[in-house]
Amino acid sequence: MSAAAPHLIADAEIVDRPGLLPAVRAALLSAGYGWLLRESSTARKPA
Numbered sequence: 001m002s003a004a005a006p007h008l009i010a011d012a013e014i015v016d017r018p019g020l021l022p023a024v025r026a027a028l029l030s031a032g033y034g035w036l037l038r039e040s041s042t043a044r045k046p047a
Helices: 004-014 020-031 034-044
Strands: none
Touching: none
């Protein structure tokens, strides 16, 4: 299943439309990739 993660991330980066990102985030959460969203969101914050 880990092979699907890079594909989902690449799709999110290539197609950046309003309303799409929430759907991608929901898909990642339902797929068990919630930790990935938390890691990326905390990494963007200034230390």
